[in-house]
Structures are given as C-alpha cells and as structure tokens.
Amino acid sequence: MDIITDYLHTILSFIKILPALAIGFIFGWLVIKIIIFVIRHTIKFAKVPKDIQGLIITMTKLALWVFLVIIISGAAGLGNLAIAISGSAAVAAFFLSASIGPLLSNIFAGLFLAGDPDIKVGMRVITNDGKTKGIIKGIDMRKVRIEGDDGHIHVVPNSAVENTEWIVLERKVEKKK
Numbered sequence: 001m002d003i004i005t006d007y008l009h010t011i012l013s014f015i016k017i018l019p020a021l022a023i024g025f026i027f028g029w030l031v032i033k034i035i036i037f038v039i040r041h042t043i044k045f046a047k048v049p050k051d052i053q054g055l056i057i058t059m060t061k062l063a064l065w066v067f068l069v070i071i072i073s074g075a076a077g078l079g080n081l082a083i084a085i086s087g088s089a090a091v092a093a094f095f096l097s098a099s100i101g102p103l104l105s106n107i108f109a110g111l112f113l114a115g116d117p118d119i120k121v122g123m124r125v126i127t128n129d130g131k132t133k134g135i136i137k138g139i140d141m142r143k144v145r146i147e148g149d150d151g152h153i154h155v156v157p158n159s160a161v162e163n164t165e166w167i168v169l170e171r172k173v174e175k176k177k
Contacts, residue, residue: 014076021076028068036061102159106142109162113139119161124170128156133169 039060043053113119119136125146126133134148144161146154 017076021072024075025068025072028071032061032064032068035064102157103142106158109158110139110141112162113144113158118168119144119166122172123168124172125166125168127161127164127166128154129164132156 036057040053040057043056048056119125119139121136121138124135127144127146132146132148132154134146134154136144137147137153138145139158142158144156144158146156148154
C-alpha cells in the first residue's frame with residue numbers, strides 16, 4: 001500500500017504545480033516568439049544574407065527551446081531530467097561544432113567574400129592556388145563557381161578562395177538579370 005500511496009501523492013503534487021508549469025511554458029513560448037521577432041528584424045535590417053539569417057534563427061530557436069525545457073523540467077521537480085538535457089545539449093553542441101567546422105568556415109569566408117570589392121560575379125580571376133582561372137559565375141554562402149577557360153564550371157569552397165591568393169585579371173562585372 002505504501003507504494004501506491006507514494007505514487008498517488010507524487011501525482012497529486014505534480015497536478016498541483018501543473019497550472020504554474022503551463023503558465024511558465026506559455027510565458028516562455030511568448031518570450032521566445034518576441035526574441036525571434038527582434039532577432040529576425042535586426043538581422044534583416046543589418047542586411048545579413050538569407051542563408052545566414054536562417055542559420056542564426058534556427059540556432060537561436062534551438063538554444064531557447066532547450067533552455068525553456070530545462071527551466072520547466074527544473075520547476076517541475078525533475079532536476080535529473082534538466083541535468084540530463086543540459087548535459088546532452090552540451091555533448092551534442094560539442095559534436096556538432098566539431099563536424100560543422102568546415103561548413104562554418106565556408107559560410108564565414110562567404111561573408112567576407114561578399115563584402116570584398118575584389119571578387120564579384122563577372123570578374124575574371126585566378127584562384128585556388130593558381131589551379132582555377134576563369135570568370136566568376138556565382139558566389140553563394142558556401143561555394144564560388146568559376147567558369148574556367150576550359151569551359152568547365154569549377155566549384156571551389158569559399159574558405160579555399162578566402163585563405164589563398166586570388167588574382168583579378170579583369171573587373172568587368174555582369175549585370176544581374
């Protein structure tokens with residue numbers, strides 16, 4: 001009988017705090033919406049490229065939701081769950097950062113290239129340690145596409161362009177269609 005009584009006592013004590021948890025969850029959800037709204041408009045105002053905007057919004061949402069779940073779990077008396085979630089989040093963040101390093105390197109290099117006046121679509125360049133010579137056909141957040149003199153499209157990671165020398169042979173820039 002003691003097991004059933006303890007079990008019912010635990011359920012009743014959880015039911016008592018359920019309204020406070022619901023209010024806390026709703027409040028947290030509203031705070032997350034407001035923070036995301038502010039960040040979204042701030043990065044649009046700052047003219048951050050769309051690919052980076054999505055990355056910033058997604059990572060911020062993930063971090064805020066994990067934080068909210070940890071707070072709600074702790075308030076519900078599930079401290080062990082909160083510790084497990086935060087520990088798992090730390091381990092996941094470590095492995096994610098280790099495997100996402102090259103991707104982030106290319107994205108950040110893309111940001112630097114986007115602001116550089118010496119590398120634009122339509123310019124004729126030599127890059128990639130002299131291996132690639134041609135006209136830049138596209139620059140996105142991860143790759144530079146160069147139509148080589150051989151007629152082939154060479155797709156070079158942004159970090160390979162940013163971290164080495166590039167030579168501008170001709171500055172004629174194509175008009176966007």
